[in-house]
Amino acid sequence: MNMQASQATQEQQVPEMAIHTRDLSLWYGTFQALHNINLDIKAGRITSLIGPSGCGKSTFLRSVNRINERLGYVRIEGTIDVNNQNIYDEDVELVQVRKQVGMVFQRPNPLPASIRDNILYGHRLHNRDRKYSRAEEDDIVEDSLKQVLLWDKVKDILKRKATELSLEEQQKLCIARLLPVKPAVLLMDEPCSSLDPKGTAAVEELIWELRGKYSILIVTHNMAQARRASEECIFMLMGKVIEHADTAELFVTPKHKETADYIEGRYG
Amino acid sequence: MQQAQTAISGRLPDIDQRDLAWYVDKLLQFLVFIGGISAIILIIGIFTFVTIEGFGFLLEGFSFKEFFLSEWWEPTDEDEPTYGILALVAGTASVTGLAMIVAIPFSLGAAVYIGEFSTGKTREALKVMVELLAAIPSVVWGFIGLSIMNPLIIKLFDVPVGLNVLNAGIILGLMAAPIMTSIAEDALKAVPDRYREAAEALGATRWQVIYKTVLPAAKNGLLGAVLLGVGRGFGETMAVLMATGHAINIPGSVFDSVRALTATIAAELGETAVGSEHYQALFTIGIFLFLITFVINLTADLIVRGIRKS
Numbered sequence: 001m002n003m004q005a006s007q008a009t010q011e012q013q014v015p016e017m018a019i020h021t022r023d024l025s026l027w028y029g030t031f032q033a034l035h036n037i038n039l040d041i042k043a044g045r046i047t048s049l050i051g052p053s054g055c056g057k058s059t060f061l062r063s064v065n066r067i068n069e070r071l072g073y074v075r076i077e078g079t080i081d082v083n084n085q086n087i088y089d090e091d092v093e094l095v096q097v098r099k100q101v102g103m104v105f106q107r108p109n110p111l112p113a114s115i116r117d118n119i120l121y122g123h124r125l126h127n128r129d130r131k132y133s134r135a136e137e138d139d140i141v142e143d144s145l146k147q148v149l150l151w152d153k154v155k156d157i158l159k160r161k162a163t164e165l166s167l168e169e170q171q172k173l174c175i176a177r178l179l180p181v182k183p184a185v186l187l188m189d190e191p192c193s194s195l196d197p198k199g200t201a202a203v204e205e206l207i208w209e210l211r212g213k214y215s216i217l218i219v220t221h222n223m224a225q226a227r228r229a230s231e232e233c234i235f236m237l238m239g240k241v242i243e244h245a246d247t248a249e250l251f252v253t254p255k256h257k258e259t260a261d262y263i264e265g266r267y268g
Numbered sequence: 269m270q271q272a273q274t275a276i277s278g279r280l281p282d283i284d285q286r287d288l289a290w291y292v293d294k295l296l297q298f299l300v301f302i303g304g305i306s307a308i309i310l311i312i313g314i315f316t317f318v319t320i321e322g323f324g325f326l327l328e329g330f331s332f333k334e335f336f337l338s339e340w341w342e343p344t345d346e347d348e349p350t351y352g353i354l355a356l357v358a359g360t361a362s363v364t365g366l367a368m369i370v371a372i373p374f375s376l377g378a379a380v381y382i383g384e385f386s387t388g389k390t391r392e393a394l395k396v397m398v399e400l401l402a403a404i405p406s407v408v409w410g411f412i413g414l415s416i417m418n419p420l421i422i423k424l425f426d427v428p429v430g431l432n433v434l435n436a437g438i439i440l441g442l443m444a445a446p447i448m449t450s451i452a453e454d455a456l457k458a459v460p461d462r463y464r465e466a467a468e469a470l471g472a473t474r475w476q477v478i479y480k481t482v483l484p485a486a487k488n489g490l491l492g493a494v495l496l497g498v499g500r501g502f503g504e505t506m507a508v509l510m511a512t513g514h515a516i517n518i519p520g521s522v523f524d525s526v527r528a529l530t531a532t533i534a535a536e537l538g539e540t541a542v543g544s545e546h547y548q549a550l551f552t553i554g555i556f557l558f559l560i561t562f563v564i565n566l567t568a569d570l571i572v573r574g575i576r577k578s
């Protein structure tokens with residue numbers, strides 16, 4: 001109910017904050033991986049998340065769509081608002097969270113089904129009350145694949161297994177299958193790290209294309225990538241946010257010594 | 269570098285000496301080799317033995333039509349013994365069929381629970397239980413069929429005999445379920461976790477993840493599990509001998525007594541003269557059973573292996 005209301009207002013005026021966290025802490029068992037994270041991530045922009053290995057980038061990302069809860073031993077304190085709705089509220093349906101917040105993983109993970117079925121998987125889950133005709137579904141598939149610049153390559157092989165595509169194409173497909181349910185936020189955890197340089201460039205370009213239409217939060221190890229493919233940048237260290245600024249600013253005039261050290265490669 | 273040079277230029281002492289360790293090594297290699305190929309030797313040996321014993325019948329008394337299409341298995345008829353296995357095949361098939369109807373939901377349900385829902389200690393405990401269940405000797409199951417199921421069926425359904433297709437089917441189903449559960453659970457485990465993660469992140473509930481993604485991805489392994497269960501059903505002897513009622517019959521309902529192929533061999537072989545026509549006919553049944561179970565198990569194995577590879 002609440003979700004729908006906030007969605008309706010979203011269409012008239014895009015809320016400024018896509019993700020808004022207050023004192024977010026997270027524990028894996030007894031190990032605290034996130035410490036009082038306070039972040040305001042703006043809607044419609046690409047925000048990159050950088051930091052040394054193990055600093056909690058993936059952990060933060062995975063708590064924004066609550067996929068962390070698959071592990072039984074995760075505990076969370078604080079709040080995360082997505083479009084002004086705390087997704088950890090008791091009356092929030094997990095399914096609705098996942099509809100609002102799509103996720104792209106490090107390793108492309110298309111389901112072992114046809115390209116077409118992969119695209120329609122989320123759509124079918126979220127639209128169970130109405131039966132869509134074949135033609136309508138075809139339109140959805142075409143539209144999604146066009147948005148990720150994959151349509152021309154796969155339009156004749158939609159029945160082929162998605163796992164047979166190249167890694168680059170698989171990753172694009174994994175982005176495409178999020179789009180039919182019109183998520184507000186796209187989370188991407190090192191989406192290019194298993195791709196070759198050409199694939200990386202192609203996927204980066206695609207992410208840049210999606211700017212403005214979705215709020216994108218992207219984790220990356222690759223400083224150059226953060227620099228060229230994001231508008232804002234967040235630097236994390238040991239489970240804490242150190243700095244959050246416009247990308248240009250953060251890379252040119254970092255305010256904190258740790259940030260400067262990291263972008264100059266002193267953390268390895 | 270320097271070390272290597274001294275080793276080459278230096279005299280190699282006792283290069284042709286074979287000490288005890290060398291002989292032990294060779295001996296063990298040989299023994300392990302024998303152990304390794306023993307399965308093949310045994311399979312070929314058994315098949316040859318069964319074939320030779322049944323061969324006389326196959327060459328002389330054997331009529332393809334009578335053997336497979338006659339429902340009269342009357343090897344001891346004074347005037348004209350007939351050897352038709354149709355009723356026996358019907359007995360085995362009906363019992364196995366019912367057993368699968370019992371075992372498939374049981375084992376699939378158990379495998380899904382163990383593989384997808386239970387965690388930690390519960391999961392380990394359940395797996396041990398399933399292994400233990402699989403180890404119960406078939407004669408114990410037969411005993412349960414005779415002394416518990418039999419009176420129960422008579423009472424519940426008001427039928428004269430409780431040793432019938434229903435009884436044997438349930439017993440055999442329960443017997444086959446543990447091994448099917450094990451294999452099915454392996455098949456579920458072989459489904460990569462990132463499929464589950466992907467489906468969940470797209471908004472699937474736990475149950476939707478299972479039936480829309482995990483089960484389809486594991487379908488070959490699950491089929492393998494069912495086939496192994498069928499193989500088990502065809503080959504099982506003692507429990508069906510005790511629970512079917514052992515009456516030659518093409519069953520019209522689950523309350524009819526039947527007789528299985530295996531049980532026929534077990535019950536009659538001891539009473540026939542070695543080398544007689546009856547004796548050879550029983551071995552022909554043996555060949556038939558051997559071929560069927562061999563094909564079923566081989567198919568199941570190939571399917572299951574196929575999954576492990578991919």
Ligand SMILES: Nc1ncnc2c1ncn2[C@@H]1O[C@H](COP(=O)(O)OP(=O)(O)OP(=O)(O)O)[C@@H](O)[C@H]1O
Nearest residue numbers: 028031033051052053054055056057058059060071
């Ligand atoms: N499932 C888990 N169980 C227990 N601890 C975990 C788990 N996942 C991550 N951690 C711990 O939480 C901390 C943060 O891990 P996380 O994966 O979020 O780091 P990251 O910044 O994404 O690192 P990387 O750049 O290597 O991906 C690490 O110390 C890690 O060991």
Ligand SMILES: [Mg+2]
Nearest residue numbers: 057058059189
């Ligand atoms: Mg990570």
